[in-house]
Amino acid sequence: MGRRQKPNLIYIFADQWRRQAVGFEREDDVLTPNIDAFALEGTIFSNAVTCSPLCSPHRASMLTGKYPNSTGVYTNCKVGADVSLSQDEICISEVLAENGYQTGYIGKWHLDLPELNETDQPVSGAAGWDAYTPPGPKRHGFQYWYSYGAWDEHLTPHYWQDCPEKINVNQWSVEHETDKAIHYIQSRRDDQPFALFLSWNPPHSPFDQVPEKYRKLYNRERIRLRENVNQSAFSVHTGEAMDGGMEELKDKQLNYFAAISGIDDHFGRILKYLKEEKLEENTIVVLTSDHGEMMGSHGLMAKHVWYEESIGVPFCIRWPKKVPQIRTDLLLNTVDIMPTLLSLMKLDVPDTVEGNDLSGCILNQQISGPEEAYMCAYPGRKEAIEAFQKAGLNNREYGWRAIRTHEFTYVIHHGYAPGDEQIRLLYDLQKDKYQLHPEHIDYPESHPIAKELERKLCCWLVDLNDPFYRRLMDRQTCINVTPKKRI
Known part of the structure; x- marks a missing residue:
């Protein structure tokens, strides 16, 4: 050219x-x-x-x-x-x-x-x-x-x-x-x-x-x-x-x-x-x-x-x-x-x-493409970083990580401060456009949709070497996965 x-x-x-x-x-x-x-x-x-x-x-x-x-x-x-x-x-x-x-x-x-x-x-x-x-x-x-x-x-x-x-x-x-x-x-x-x-x-x-x-x-x-x-x-x-x-x-x-x-x-x-x-x-x-x-x-x-x-x-x-x-x-x-x-x-x-x-x-106007988008947010405020350091913790193991598909958003939120409660939320974007009715997930392995999305999210965490995954494994609250090259 x-x-x-x-x-x-x-x-x-x-x-x-x-x-x-x-x-x-x-x-x-x-x-x-x-x-x-x-x-x-x-x-x-x-x-x-x-x-x-x-x-x-x-x-x-x-x-x-x-x-x-x-x-x-x-x-x-x-x-x-x-x-x-x-x-x-x-x-x-x-x-x-x-x-x-x-x-x-x-x-x-x-x-x-x-x-x-x-x-x-x-x-x-x-x-x-x-x-x-x-x-x-x-x-x-x-x-x-x-x-x-x-x-x-x-x-x-x-x-x-x-x-x-x-x-x-x-x-x-x-x-x-x-x-x-x-x-x-x-x-x-x-x-x-x-x-x-x-x-x-x-x-x-x-x-x-x-x-x-x-x-x-x-x-x-x-x-x-x-x-x-x-x-x-x-x-x-x-x-x-x-x-x-x-x-x-x-x-x-x-x-x-x-x-x-x-x-x-x-x-x-x-x-x-x-x-x-x-x-x-x-x-x-x-x-x-x-x-x-x-x-x-x-x-x-x-x-x-x-x-x-x-x-x-x-x-x-x-x-x-x-x-x-x-x-x-x-x-x-x-x-x-x-x-x-x-x-x-x-x-x-x-x-x-x-x-x-x-x-x-x-x-080529193809409909097929990526099945999910991985998203992340980390505690980054000075006060939060200092609080994690004081507690001997890595702030980058906290915050939230999410998977967004065409139908769902699945979130694991570990908090912005030491000691914050860990939560899992599932949003049905087709039925709940404004995300007003999230489903709180306590046991993803017993929920067919959450189980699959949790697996996908954990694969991303492992592939990207995100320390968030180590924190989840320490708490034994994440599905164990092996790395899978995505690129």
Whole structure:
């Protein structure tokens, strides 16, 4: 394949945008006309999930095609946790660069060690979980860089390029980053293909940091809450209460939807530019997110739980005349993204990848594919890590692990603190769409569905060398299995 024939790639992912909050899914009352039209021009994955519903673990897995226990990025890159993406990992961006692609990254990165973990006074001015990632191996083959680590000021964002001098901006981050993305495409060399990754932070909290014009699209009193928002008080997954009640939830949901409509607006700008420049036919465009947002469902806010509002992500891919215009039920997990895209682009997939190549299923419109998606979450808060260490325990043996099939979600939750009770839950996704009636499983070996799902989950734990399995075996509560190569 000649250089000019290689397809370009634009990979766009928002932060904390759930699968249900897009117009074409007909679930949440959100307005996304540009995205809806785009989705009809390509393949919609109605069963796309994240392998870990948390920012840094998902990003590391998306870029490497490996699960969090394999990348070591099991929790967010944050102050108090020695977690970051190793410069030795092989990322999709490095494969693209090695194959003649111009590579660019714009927006939130959140894969580098916060600078405050190393010094009290970073030269870059980075604060909190933020970090300037200098040119070199930690950028993993991205040649153009306009990014930051983790900083949630959507209306007054900042960025770094190739020096520690911070670039402060007074513009909504989605709009500004879209400006930069279009300029990057305009400034590219036309004798080489390009691959641009664009990471929008909204609709991630704080939800009220969104331009007023998008808020005006919604009437607060007419927005329906989901059927599993059945409480008036809300908390995060570890139990800490969130301020406000039902009235504040309505405000947050309006702002959340407004940010998604803003994303739709600026996504439309990118699509329009591709069409005007006659780039759309030879450009693969992916639109997705890293994980969802509970927004009051099951009395919870944020993410890091196994419910569909947390693990489910929108995922659409368009490549005119190549990718079919269909909706597919294929299970697509985070780790499948890298091998699938590389194969579509006729590039070799590194042996390090642990995900599935679904390119053939997409191009041939196959129904069969992976039978289950493995998902995981680990205790990662500083206080939790310290509590486990004090008790002489490994925090990565705890948290929850789950198997998601087309019909069921099966969860083993071992808790976020030493001494937490172990529970097993089985959700029938066909009969109980909103996951309001889980079946509590005490003895999986005597339950035909739970027994099989437990076996599958334990196989994943063994194959991935997840320490969670050792903890289950210590308690003699897990089916004993032998490793089975999956890749």
